[in-house]
Amino acid sequence: MTELRDVSLTVNGTARRVRVEPRRLLVHCLRYDLGLTGTHVGCDTADCGACVVLLDGRAVKSCNLLAVQADGAAVSTVEGLAHDGELHPIQRAFCEKHAVQCGFCTPGMLMLASALLQRSPHPDEAEIRRALYGNLCRCTGYEHIVDAIRYAGELPVETGTAR
Amino acid sequence: MIPPEFDYERPSSVEAAVAAVASYGADARVLAGGQSLLPLLKARAIAPKVLVDIGGLDELRRIERDGDSVTIGALATQAEVLESAAIGGRFPRLRAGAPLLGDPVIRNRGTFVGALAFADPAADWTALALVLDARLRVRGATHDRTVPIGEFLLGAFTTTLAPTEVITHVTILLPAGNSTLAYWKVRHPGSGMTLVGAAVLLDREGDSGDGACRVAITGAGPRAVRVTAVEDALRGERLSPEAIEHAADRAADGLELLSDEFASSAYRERLARACVRRALSEARAA
Numbered sequence: 001m002t003e004l005r006d007v008s009l010t011v012n013g014t015a016r017r018v019r020v021e022p023r024r025l026l027v028h029c030l031r032y033d034l035g036l037t038g039t040h041v042g043c044d045t046a047d048c049g050a051c052v053v054l055l056d057g058r059a060v061k062s063c064n065l066l067a068v069q070a071d072g073a074a075v076s077t078v079e080g081l082a083h084d085g086e087l088h089p090i091q092r093a094f095c096e097k098h099a100v101q102c103g104f105c106t107p108g109m110l111m112l113a114s115a116l117l118q119r120s121p122h123p124d125e126a127e128i129r130r131a132l133y134g135n136l137c138r139c140t141g142y143e144h145i146v147d148a149i150r151y152a153g154e155l156p157v158e159t160g161t162a163r
Numbered sequence: 164m165i166p167p168e169f170d171y172e173r174p175s176s177v178e179a180a181v182a183a184v185a186s187y188g189a190d191a192r193v194l195a196g197g198q199s200l201l202p203l204l205k206a207r208a209i210a211p212k213v214l215v216d217i218g219g220l221d222e223l224r225r226i227e228r229d230g231d232s233v234t235i236g237a238l239a240t241q242a243e244v245l246e247s248a249a250i251g252g253r254f255p256r257l258r259a260g261a262p263l264l265g266d267p268v269i270r271n272r273g274t275f276v277g278a279l280a281f282a283d284p285a286a287d288w289t290a291l292a293l294v295l296d297a298r299l300r301v302r303g304a305t306h307d308r309t310v311p312i313g314e315f316l317l318g319a320f321t322t323t324l325a326p327t328e329v330i331t332h333v334t335i336l337l338p339a340g341n342s343t344l345a346y347w348k349v350r351h352p353g354s355g356m357t358l359v360g361a362a363v364l365l366d367r368e369g370d371s372g373d374g375a376c377r378v379a380i381t382g383a384g385p386r387a388v389r390v391t392a393v394e395d396a397l398r399g400e401r402l403s404p405e406a407i408e409h410a411a412d413r414a415a416d417g418l419e420l421l422s423d424e425f426a427s428s429a430y431r432e433r434l435a436r437a438c439v440r441r442a443l444s445e446a447r448a449a
Contacts, residue, residue, distance in 0.1 A: 002168050022171030022214065023204075044164050046202055049268060058242070058271045064201045065272065068171055069194070069218055112268065134266030 007071045011036070012080030020067050027051045029067035030077060038078040038107050042136070049135030052108035053077050059115040061134070078107035081114065090114050093152035094145075101139035108135055113149045122153040166204035173216045177223065177302070181329050183215045185304035189326040191215050195237055198273035199281040223331060226250070231337045237330055241270035241278065241288070253337060254344045256449055257291075264288070264346075266355075276330050279312065284319040284421065285382035290362035291346060292333070293379035293389050300332045309334075319385040341367040345446035347438045348382070351425050357382050358426050361414070361438035365402075365446035376446070383435045384419040392416035393439055402447050411440035 004019045011034060018033045030036045030053070039062060042050030046064035053062045054076035081088035090113045093099070100106050109132075116123055116131045123131070128149045137145060174180040184191055190212040194200055203209045217223060223236035228249040235244060241264065245251045251258040264270065264287045278288040279299065289312065297312040301324060312333075315322050324330065348360030359382040366375040378394055381387035396410035414435040420428035 002170050005171065021168070023166040023168060025165070025201075025205075028165075044205070046198065046269065052268055055272075059268045060272045061268055064198060064269075066194075066197065066201070068173070069197065069216065071173075131267055134268040 005068050005071075007067050009067075009070055009072075010074040012076060018067065022066065022068050024067045025063055026053070026065040026067045026070050026075075027062035030062060030075070033067075036077050036079050040104060040107055042104065042108070042138075047134075047136065048105070049108040049112060050105050052111045052135065054111055054115055057115065057118065059112050076111065076114075078110055081110060088114065089155050090117060090149070090152045093148040093155065097144050097148035097151055099141065099144040099148035101137070101141045105135060105137045105139075109137070109145055113152065116149065117153060120153075123149065125150060164205035164207075166201070167207055167210045169204075169211055170213045171216065172213060173219050175219060177217075177220055177329075177331060180215055180217050180220065181302045182304060183213075184329050185327045187213050187215070191326070193217060193329055195277045196240060196272045196274040198269050199277060199283070217329070228337075233335045233337060235275050235333045235335070237274060237276040237332065239275055241265065241273050241275050242267070244275045245270070249337075250335070256445075257344055257346065276333050279315070279333065280322065280324060280330055282316055282318075282320050282322050282386065284385050284387075285357040285360070286387065287346065287348065287357055287360055287381065289316060289387035290360055290379040290381035291344070292335075293387055294344070294362045294364040294377040295335045295338075296377070298334045299330050300334065301328050301330050303328045313389060316386040316388075321386075338364055339366055343367060343446045343449035345442045345449060347442040347445060349434050349438060354425075356425075359383050359431055359434035359438050361435065361442040363439070363442040363446040365443070365449075376443070378414075378439060378443070380414065380418065380435050380439065382421075383415065383431045384421055388418065390414055390416070390418070390435075390439065393443075397443075402443070404444070407440060407443045407447070411436050411443060414439035 007018050009016050030039050040050040042048035044063050046061045051061055051063040052059050056073050090110055112135050128146050172183055192211040194214045194216040224238040225236045226239050226247045227234045233249040245258050278286055279292055292312045298309050299315055301308050343365050345363045348357050351358050362379045364377045378390045380390055392413040393410045396413050400406045415432040420431050422428040
C-alpha cells in the first residue's frame with residue numbers, strides 16, 4: 001500500500017485534517033472520511049455534476065479530483081449552505097419554485113448555483129443555462145431549476161446575495 | 164470507481180518537477196488539473212507508478228502579457244484563460260461563446276496546457292491553439308525546447324512530448340489589433356462531445372478584406388490541423404458570402420478523415436465544410 005498522506009482542508013469554514021491514500025477521491029474523502037454525505041456520486045465519470053463542491057470558491061467536480069490535490073484549500077459543500085437553521089437563498093428558491101424532484105442532483109445544482117450567484121448576482125436565463133451545462137438532472141427538471149436560480153437572483157439583496 | 168494505487172509526489176519547484184519526471188520517465192504521469200487524467204485512472208486505462216503533481220507550483224499558474232506575446236502557465240485553467248484580459252478580453256466572442264468549449268465546471272479545473280497535451284482528436288482548444296500559432300515550452304532534465312502546436316500534435320492522444328519531459332508554458336503571439344477569432348462546432352447529440360469543430364482567425368487589417376486568415380479543424384481526423392486549402396482559397400479575395408462558400412468547400416481537402424460509430428467519414432467531411440463556413444461567416448461578421 002502506498003504511503004498515506006495528511007491533508008488539511010477548511011470544510012464549510014472548519015479546519016479538518018484527514019489521512020488518506022493519494023488515490024482517495026475528494027468526494028469519497030468528504031463522504032466517508034468526513035461524514036458529509038450531502039455531496040453525491042452520480043455518474044462517477046465527471047459528466048453529471050451531482051458531486052459539485054466549491055474549491056476555493058470555484059465549482060468543481062469532486063469525483064474528478066484527488067483529496068491530496070485539495071490540500072490547503074477551502075471546500076464548501078451543501079451542508080454549509082444553511083446557517084443557524086436559516087436556509088440559503090438558493091435553497092429557499094429551490095423549495096419555493098419546486099426545483100427538486102428526486103433530489104439526487106440537487107446538492108450539485110445548489111453548489112453550482114451558489115457559485116454562479118456569487119459571481120453574477122442577477123443572472124439571466126441564458127447565463128444560467130450556460131452555467132448548468134455540466135450538471136445533469138435525471139428527472140429532466142431543468143425548467144424549474146432555471147426558474148429557481150433566476151428567482152434567487154431576484155430576491156432582495158440582503159437575502160438574495162449568495163454567501 | 165477507484166483509481167489504482169500510485170505513489171504521489173508534489174514537488175515544490177519546477178526544477179524538482181522536471182527532475183522527477185525525467186527520472187521516472189514512462190512510470191510517471193504529470194498531474195495538473197487532472198480533468199483528463201483522473202477519468203483515465205478511474206477507468207484503469209492507465210496505471211502509472213507515480214503521479215507528479217505540479218499543482219503547488221504557483222509560478223505556473225500565471226497568464227502574462229508582454230507586448231504582443233501572452234504566456235499561459237501549465238496550471239492556468241481554461242476558465243482563467245477565458246476570463247483573462249489577455250485572451251478572453253482580446254477575444255470577447257470566445258468568452259461569450261464559452262458554452263462551445265467543454266463544460267464550465269470542468270473548465271474551472273482543467274488546464275489549457277493540459278487540454279493541448281492530452282491531444283484528444285476532437286479537442287476544441289487544439290484548433291484554437293493552431294490558429295493562434297501557440298508554441299509550447301517543454302523542459303527535460305538537460306534541455307528545453309519550444310515546439311509549435313502544429314508540430315507537437317502527432318495523432319490521436321499522441322504528441323512529441325517525451326515521458327521524461329514537462330510542458331511549463333504555452334506562448335501565443337497576439338494577432339493584429341482588429342483580427343477576429345471564431346469557433347464553430349457540432350456536438351454529438353448524445354454525449355455532447357465535439358464531432359467536428361473549426362477555428363478561424365481572420366485578419367481584418369484594411370477591412371474591405373484581403374481574406375488573410377488561419378483556419379483549423381478538429382475532430383475530423385486523428386489530430387487537429389490547419390487547413391491551408393481554405394486559407395489559400397481566400398488569400399487576396401474579398402470575403403463575400405460566395406467566396407466563403409467557395410473556400411469552405413475545400414475544408415476537407417487533404418484531411419485524413421476518421422470514421423467511427425459516432426460519424427462516418429462522409430458525414431465528418433460535410434461537417435468540416437459546414438463548420439468552416441460558419442466560423443468564417445462569424446469571424447467576418449464580428
